[in-house]
Amino acid sequence: MSRRSRMEESEDLTHWETVRVIGRALRFIAPFKRQFAVKVGLMLISLLPMLMLPWPVKIIIDNVVEGHPIDAPLRPYPSMVAPLMDSLAIYSPTELLLVVIAFQTTLFLVIGAFGTSGSEGETAEGYLASGYDTASRTENEANSGFSLTGGLLGLFDFRWTMRLTQALNHHYRTQLFRRVQTLPMTAFDDERIGDAVFRVMYDTPAITNACYRILLTPITAPLHILLTVTILGALYGDHPALVYSALAFLPIALVATLPLAGAVRRTSGRSRKAGATATSTAEEGMSNILAVQSLGGEDSQRERYEADSWDSFSRYRDVFRLSIYAVLIGGIPALAVGGYAYFVAIDGVIAGQLSRGDFGLLITYFFHIVASAQMLGGLWFSVQASAAGLHRVFFLMDMPGETDDPDLPALAPIRESIEIDRVDFGYPDGAPVLAGVQLRAEIGQMIALVGPAGAGKTTLAYLLPRFVSPKRGQVRVDGVDISGVSLRSLRDQIAFVFQETVLFDGTVEENIRMGRADATDAAVREAARLAGAAEFIEGLPQGYATPLGRSGGKLSVGQRQRVSLARALVRDARILILDEPTSALDPETEARFVETLHALRRDRIVVVIAHRLSTIRSADEIFFLEDGRIQEQGSHARLLTVPNGSYRRFVALQSGIAE
Secondary structure (H helix, E strand, O other), X not given: OOHHHHHHHOOOOOHHHHHHHHHHHHHHHHHHHHHHHHHHHHHHHHHHHHHHOOHHHHHHHHHHHOOOOOOOOOOOOOOOOHHXXXXXXXXXXXXXXXXXXXHHHHHHHHHOOOOOOXXXXXXXXXXXXXXXXXXXXXXXXXXXXXXXXXXXHHHHHHHHHXXXXXXXXXXXXXXXXXHHHHOOOOOOOOOOHHHHHHHHHHHOOHHHHHHHHHHHHHHHHHHHHHHHHHHHHHHHOOOHHHHHHHHOHHHHHHHHHHHHHHHHHHHHHHHHHHHHHHHHHHHHHHHOHHHHHHOOOHHHHHHHHHHHHHHHHHHHHHHHHHHHHHHHHHHHHHHHHHHHHHHHHHHHHHOOOOOHHHHHHHHHHHHHHHHHHHHHHOHHHHHHHHHHHHHHHHHHHOOOOOOOOOOOOOOOOOOOEEEEEEEEEEOOOOOEEEEEEEEEEEOOOEEEEEOOOOOOHHHHXXXXXXXXXXXXXXXXXXOEEHHHOOHHHHHOOEEEEOOOOOOOOOEHHHHHHOOOOOOOHHHHHHHHHHOOOHXXXXXXXXXXXXXXXXXXXXXXXXXXXXHHHHHHHOOOOOEEEEEOOOOOOOHHHHHHHHHHHHHHHHHOEEEEEOOOHHHHOOOOEEEEEEOXXXXXXXXXXXXXXXXXXXXXXXXXXXXHHHO
């Protein structure tokens, strides 16, 4: 089964798998448990002023407008507000009004609300026109802050939450990026880089919603409902229909959301996959812009991206549509229960059993209960979309990576030789690449790996730094099996120049120094000289401090290759592996570079993968590969004497082309 098919099958999680994914995500908050504890405390503190919020309206209606004395209420006050109400009995209606105004002003400053309002203003809102996709929304999740209140308390809570959100997402995102860096070179053979970018940037913020919902909602929502129902019971216990109607909103919210939870999870997974596809298409199109323009493929690339982008938007609308269905499913019974309670309260007011202030108080507390019931009832529903993103992240985290066993000994400095002994290798999804390969090279030698495309030359070179590991056979350095030494100590002694030149968006010096961070300025310039790059570097506007742009875009192909060579040479490694090192060099520069290779091999082993005779003919030993096997080996002169030899035909073919 290929990696891609396994990834597609993993999108549909079961409920139990969802629980496991969320539980695993919660472990990432361990470094921030104190900050989360403060957040919980701030939310609990916010509940008290919210519970007191409706009482000034009741006082104004009953005691100021209608003039009812506070010390002779229609029904007893609950114990939590009785002391406050008793302290107000000494005031006249006019004085009560001034006290209420002062109280409301204080509430406005502290929590940003007054009267029957209980929500803060720190919210972000978007409108569904042509739609928006998962990627567009997740950046908000990675930088979100919220509070139950506004005002000074809400401002502090909001800023605290935003910093906590960013710290959590930074921790989670960098953990994934660090993990991606440890994956083997073959990890993305079946997956486009854009998909990994989407997971790092747009799937990781799912942890925000998951952790806040799972940790905070089960604490604050039930407590808010309990306190509110306690107040309602103390005030209106003789009207149980009102209390039970308030409690009925919780099962209604559960019934409205639980049946759609699985659909939300699956739809969110498809939305994220569509977003990843759009990101991959954009990444490929921009990375290969020169090829697209030179081939006149702008229209096809534009149409491809437009289709993928619109599919991403459409998939997100599917997620949004399920939320609308949940509102509709729960809205009808909620309206029925709310309407019933409304008419019961009206009848109580008409019958003189409830005051008009009681009616306003009831309605406000009903809204509080509805909001908390929606949060609690929709908890499982709301984490489904997060579970899909978290699962995509954990899938990448769980891919087998290159781990360096701390118990393995370090490889001693290479003194003698490297040996590949009867090695077989094949990729999991393909035919065998190498079969029974055997070669040896000693310090002071330059060997060349030659053969047709697909013969296994690069794979053979990948065995030395353990980019890939043999299925059978051994790779030994100075007689030591490299599978038994630490990976870092092995790769510290190998410098590799890849066939596809890889440069970074930095200066020339930064790119060369990436080969060895502690290299001196003199070592950097000597490496550039040996690679034949010093002359053109010194001619750049800022010399070694010249920025190269993305992938070294400001340089020619040959110049990029020479900078890449300098980066390898500055490592001063004992094994130097060069994959087509002279393919983009002019004849004069190539001749100087071949002379450099001869000088470098005095205390190194130089392994060259090349097709150009001018590069390989001076090698001490040439290994000709075909169909994953070494067909011939020897010096250039000796191999030319082999009748009907593969290398001889290879040389003749090149000579014919040259002629």
